[in-house]
Amino acid sequence: MSTTGSERADVRRNRQLILDAAAEAVLNNPQASISDVAERAGLTRATVYRHYEDRDALLRALVAETASHVVPLLLAELRPLAWGDALDLLAQRAITMGVAYRDAILTIAPRLEEAVRTAVEGEPIQAEIAERRAAGEIVTALPDDWLALCIRTLCLAAIGRLADPDVDRADLVQHLSTALRGLTA
Numbered sequence: 001m002s003t004t005g006s007e008r009a010d011v012r013r014n015r016q017l018i019l020d021a022a023a024e025a026v027l028n029n030p031q032a033s034i035s036d037v038a039e040r041a042g043l044t045r046a047t048v049y050r051h052y053e054d055r056d057a058l059l060r061a062l063v064a065e066t067a068s069h070v071v072p073l074l075l076a077e078l079r080p081l082a083w084g085d086a087l088d089l090l091a092q093r094a095i096t097m098g099v100a101y102r103d104a105i106l107t108i109a110p111r112l113e114e115a116v117r118t119a120v121e122g123e124p125i126q127a128e129i130a131e132r133r134a135a136g137e138i139v140t141a142l143p144d145d146w147l148a149l150c151i152r153t154l155c156l157a158a159i160g161r162l163a164d165p166d167v168d169r170a171d172l173v174q175h176l177s178t179a180l181r182g183l184t185a
Helices: 003-028 034-041 045-051 055-078 083-100 102-119 124-134 144-161 169-183
Strands: none
Touching: 003 034, 003 045, 003 055, 034 045, 034 055, 055 083, 055 124, 083 144, 083 169, 124 144, 144 169
16 A cells, blocks of 8 residues: 555544544533544644644534535435425424534534535535425525525524523424425415
């Protein structure tokens, strides 16, 4: 095996170690530092900084990595459902994931929409809307790109409401579902 090939494998391995360690560290402590991540990954801080210029870059990469796995699975789960039922399920999943990852999400909330949007190529929500419109399930005159942005924003806003300990999660799911359905009615 060539040196270049092993270096590339080491780079990939280290990047994955860093992302895995960051996921664990941020879930345990949303304010986890680069040092915390490096220690958890069994790497030096310098190695982490070779991959990510700062904590924000690492958090963006973590969101992108997570979204690249979660969004396609979620869309696959929604596709066989009627549009209204798909939106209800989306509301449930958004709040369930929001509860599970609330502290980490709130730590990166100002950059979350951008990270989620860039993490998954081809605007899959917008593509799903276009397919549903072509099938006659969506009849609103609002453009597909606007609807996709609104759906992401409503989901993120609902997740943000989880920071309030007095918010009833079942009510939040219902409110989000109603808002999502109202977009395309």
